[in-house]
Amino acid sequence: MIQVMDRFEEEKETMAAAYAAKMDQMMGKNKDVMELEADLGVCLMGPGMKDIAKRHPGQLVNCGIQEANMVGVACGLSMTGKIPFLHSFAPFITRRTNDQIFISGCYSGANIRLVGSDPGVMAAYNGGTHMPFEDVAVLRAFPEITILEPSDNTMLTDLMEQLTEKKGVYYLRTARKMMKKIYKDSSAFQIGKANIIREGRDVTIIASGIMVAEALAAAELLEGEGISARVVDMFTIKPIDKEMIINCARATGAIVTAENHNIINGLGSAVCEVVTENCLVPVERVGVQDCFGEVGDIPYLMKRFHLTADDICGKARAAIARKRG
Amino acid sequence: MLDKEQVNMLQSFAKQIRIKTIHQMKVRGFGHIGGAMSIVDVLSVLYGKQLKYDPKNPAMEDRDWIVCSKGHAGPAIYAALALKGFFPMEWLDTLNQPGTNLPSHCDRKKTPGIDVTTGSLGQGLSVACRIALGKKQNQEENTIYCFMGDGESQEGQNWEAIMFAAQQKLDNLILFLDDNKMQLDDMTAAIENMESFSEKFKSFHWDVQEIDGHDYEAIDAAIDKAKSEKGKPSVIVLHTIKGKGCKFAEEMWNHHVSVSEEQANEAIAILEK
Numbered sequence: 001m002i003q004v005m006d007r008f009e010e011e012k013e014t015m016a017a018a019y020a021a022k023m024d025q026m027m028g029k030n031k032d033v034m035e036l037e038a039d040l041g042v043c044l045m046g047p048g049m050k051d052i053a054k055r056h057p058g059q060l061v062n063c064g065i066q067e068a069n070m071v072g073v074a075c076g077l078s079m080t081g082k083i084p085f086l087h088s089f090a091p092f093i094t095r096r097t098n099d100q101i102f103i104s105g106c107y108s109g110a111n112i113r114l115v116g117s118d119p120g121v122m123a124a125y126n127g128g129t130h131m132p133f134e135d136v137a138v139l140r141a142f143p144e145i146t147i148l149e150p151s152d153n154t155m156l157t158d159l160m161e162q163l164t165e166k167k168g169v170y171y172l173r174t175a176r177k178m179m180k181k182i183y184k185d186s187s188a189f190q191i192g193k194a195n196i197i198r199e200g201r202d203v204t205i206i207a208s209g210i211m212v213a214e215a216l217a218a219a220e221l222l223e224g225e226g227i228s229a230r231v232v233d234m235f236t237i238k239p240i241d242k243e244m245i246i247n248c249a250r251a252t253g254a255i256v257t258a259e260n261h262n263i264i265n266g267l268g269s270a271v272c273e274v275v276t277e278n279c280l281v282p283v284e285r286v287g288v289q290d291c292f293g294e295v296g297d298i299p300y301l302m303k304r305f306h307l308t309a310d311d312i313c314g315k316a317r318a319a320i321a322r323k324r325g
Numbered sequence: 326m327l328d329k330e331q332v333n334m335l336q337s338f339a340k341q342i343r344i345k346t347i348h349q350m351k352v353r354g355f356g357h358i359g360g361a362m363s364i365v366d367v368l369s370v371l372y373g374k375q376l377k378y379d380p381k382n383p384a385m386e387d388r389d390w391i392v393c394s395k396g397h398a399g400p401a402i403y404a405a406l407a408l409k410g411f412f413p414m415e416w417l418d419t420l421n422q423p424g425t426n427l428p429s430h431c432d433r434k435k436t437p438g439i440d441v442t443t444g445s446l447g448q449g450l451s452v453a454c455r456i457a458l459g460k461k462q463n464q465e466e467n468t469i470y471c472f473m474g475d476g477e478s479q480e481g482q483n484w485e486a487i488m489f490a491a492q493q494k495l496d497n498l499i500l501f502l503d504d505n506k507m508q509l510d511d512m513t514a515a516i517e518n519m520e521s522f523s524e525k526f527k528s529f530h531w532d533v534q535e536i537d538g539h540d541y542e543a544i545d546a547a548i549d550k551a552k553s554e555k556g557k558p559s560v561i562v563l564h565t566i567k568g569k570g571c572k573f574a575e576e577m578w579n580h581h582v583s584v585s586e587e588q589a590n591e592a593i594a595i596l597e598k
Contacts, residue, residue: 039476041510049510062510064479064517065446096445125355125421127428129396129444295421295428304423 003184004197008216011153016117016176018153020045020052022160023085027056033164036074036086039065044087044117044176067092071100075110083111083164089123090116090173091132098138105169106142113163114171119149120260121301122175122210123293131293137265139171140238146191147237149173151212152182155235158189166191173209173237177298180213182233194241200230203316204248204255208234208267211258211286211307218258218312229316240270242278249279254319256284258312263287282322284315327542331374335541338408339369343570344593345404349420349427351589356420357397357429357581358574359567363505363538364472365401367563370544371470372405380410383437389467390456392441394449395474395503396430397581403427403436411438447480449473450500454490457498457558468552471500476508479517484529490558491530498558499551500531503538505567509581526560538563570596 011018023045026033041049041062053060063070067088074084087093093116094101105112116135118124123131139145146168150156156174163170182197189195197212198219207215212233219229230252232244248255255275257268268285275283288305302308327335342365350356371391372378379385393402400420407414412426419425426435430444441456443449453471460467473483490498502522506513519525526533532554536543544561551559568574572595573588 037510039479039509039516043509062516065476065508066479066481066517068481092445125353125429127421127430127444128432129430129442295425296423300423 002187002195005181005184008180011179011181014178015153015174016044018156022157024052027059032083034082034084035060036070036084037062038067038070038088040088067097068100071097072104074112075104078111085113085115087115089130090119090135091130094135094139102142106144111167112169116173117176119173121298124298125295127295128293133262133288136237136261140265145169147171149209149235151209151233152179154183154185154187155189192236192239194244195233197233198231200228202228203320204230204232204252206232206234206271207258210260214309215258217309221313222316237267242274245271245274246279249275249281254282254323256315256319258286261287262290264290282319284319286312286315327545332541335369335373338373339366340596341408342404344596345417346401347571347589347592349400349417350584351586352418353420355583356400360395361398361401362569362571362574363565363567364398364503366539367501367544368401368405370541372409375548390440390469392449392453392471393431394443395472395477396443399431406438446477447482450483450486454486457495458493461497469498473502475504475513487529494556495558496555500560502560502562503565504562505565507567522562532557532559535562538565
C-alpha cells in the first residue's frame with residue numbers, strides 16, 4: 001500500500017545519500033549483498049564510501065573504469081550466490097555494457113541489479129556524452145529484464161530491499177540529486193503495479209522518475225483551468241502495468257506520458273503499445289524529441305528539452321482536444 | 326634540444342594555459358581541474374612548438390591531430406586553442422554555460438580545433454588509430470597525438486587499440502599516457518595496480534619512453550624521438566601531478582571539484598608572480 005504526501009516538499013537528503021545509507025544497512029544485514037563500482041563510487045556512495053567498505057569487508061568492490069568487465073564480474077558473482085548491485089552513471093552502465101548485459105546477464109539467467117545514476121537531464125554539466133536519453137530504450141527490448149525508475153527516496157529504498165530477494169536482471173534508473181518527497185515513509189511498492197497518486201477525470205498523466213513531480217505540478221496548474229488530471233507514477237517501465245493503462249484510458253479517455261528520456265522506446269512508447277492494442281484513446285508524449293543532450297543546469301535543460309510542468313499542461317490540453325474532436 | 330629562450334617561452338605559455346584553465350572553472354564554479362592541469366606542460370610543447378596547425382583554418386589538410394581521450398581535460402585544450410587564436414578569448418567565460426561551444430568534455434561539432442569528440446572514457450585511442458591508419462594509407466605525413474589517463478587505461482577497449490596500433494605499425498601515432506597516479510575514487514594503484522605501464526607497452530611491441538611530464542626539454546626530446554621511430558607506434562608515459570601548478574587542486578583529493586572565486590584568484594596570483 002502506498003500513502004501519498006499531503007504536500008510535496010523536498011526530501012531531507014539526496015537520492016544518492018538515501019542509496020548509500022540503505023546499501024550500508026543491507027550489507028550489514030546480509031553478507032551476500034555486494035556493491036560494485038567502476039570509479040564513480042563516491043558519486044553515489046558519497047565521501048563516506050571508504051568507511052562503508054571498511055564496515056563490510058569484501059562487499060564493496062571497486063572494479064576500476066571498466067564497466068563491461070564489471071557486468072561480467074557481477075554475473076559471475078550472482079552464480080556463486082552473491083547479490084550484486086553494480087553502479088555507474090546511467091550511460092555507462094547501459095550503453096557501454098549492452099552486449100554483456102544481454103549475454104552474460106539476461107540470456108544466461110544471471111541475477112544482477114544495474115544501477116544507473118543521473119539519467120537524462122540530471123547529467124547536467126557533464127553534457128552530451130554523459131546524458132542518456134536512450135538507456136531505457138536500449139534495454140527495453142531485452143527479454144525478461146525489469147526496468148525501474150523510482151520517483152523518491154522512500155520508493156528507492158523499498159525497491160532496493162525487494163531487489164535483494166529477486167532473480168533476474170534489473171535496471172534501477174536513479175537520480176543522485178535532491179528529489180521531491182512523493183510518498184509517506186510507510187509506503188510499500190509492488191514491482192509491476194503503477195500507483196495513482198492523484199485522481200482526475202479528464203486526462204491521465206503517466207510519468208516516471210523526476211517527471212512525477214512535474215506531473216503533479218502540471219495537474220495543479222490544470223486544475224486552475226478547470227481540467228481534472230489523474231497522475232500515475234509508472235515506476236516499473238518494464239513490465240509495464242497494462243491493467244492500469246487500460247483503466248486510465250477508460251476512466252479519463254486521454255493520456256499524456258512524461259519521461260526524462262527520448263520519446264522513442266521509453267515510457268511513452270510502452271504506454272502507446274498498450275493503448276493501440278487495447279483501448280484506443282489520444283496519447284501525447286512529453287519527452288526528449290530524439291536529440292542529443294548538452295551541458296547546462298537542470299532547469300535550463302528541462303526547458304530546452306520541453307520537460308516542464310508547462311509542457312505537460314500543453315500536451316494535456318492537446319490530448320483532451322483530440323478526445324473531443 | 327630546446328635553447329633557454331625556448332624553455333622560457335614554453336614555460337610562460339604553460340603558465341598562461343594554466344591561468345586560463347583556472348579562469349574557465351572560476352566563472353562556472355567547478356570543473357575537472359586536476360586532470361586538466363596535469364597535461365598542460367605537454368600541451369604547451371605541442372601548441373608552442375611541435376604541432377602543425379593553423380588557427381585560421383582548423384581543418385587544414387596537413388595539420389597534426391590531437392585526440393584527447395580523457396575528454397574531461399577539455400578546458401586545458403580550450404585555453405591553449407584560445408591563446409593561439411582558434412576562437413575569441415571571451416569564449417573562455419562560457420565553459421558549461423547553456424548553449425556554449427565549450428562543454429566540459431571535448432566536442433568536435435562545437436569547438437574549432439577539437440578533432441575528436443570524447444568524454445566516455447577509453448574510446449579515443451581507437452579513433453586515433455583509425456585516423457593514423459587513414460593518413461598512412463593516404464600517404465599523408467601528419468602526426469596523430471592521443472592523451473589517455475592512467476585510470477582510463479582500465480577500459481578494455483584501450484588494449485584492443487594498443488594491439489591494433491602495433492599490428493598496423495602506426496608510426497605516425499604518439500600516445501601520451503598521463504600517469505597522474507589518481508582517479509576519481511582513489512589512487513590508481515589502489516584500484517588497478519598497473520606496476521609499470523612501460524613494460525606493458527613494450528610487450529605489446531610499442532616504442533616506449535617514460536619521462537617527467539612537466540619537464541619541457543624531456544617532453545620535446547621525447548616527441549622528436551617518437552616522431553623518428555619507424556614501424557611502431559610510440560607511447561610517452563608522463564609522470565605527472567594531478568592539479569599541477571594550481572595550489573588548491575594539488576592539495577585536494579578529488580577529480581571534479583568546486584572552484585571558488587577566492588581559490589581561483591589565489592591560484593592565478595601565484596602563477597602570475
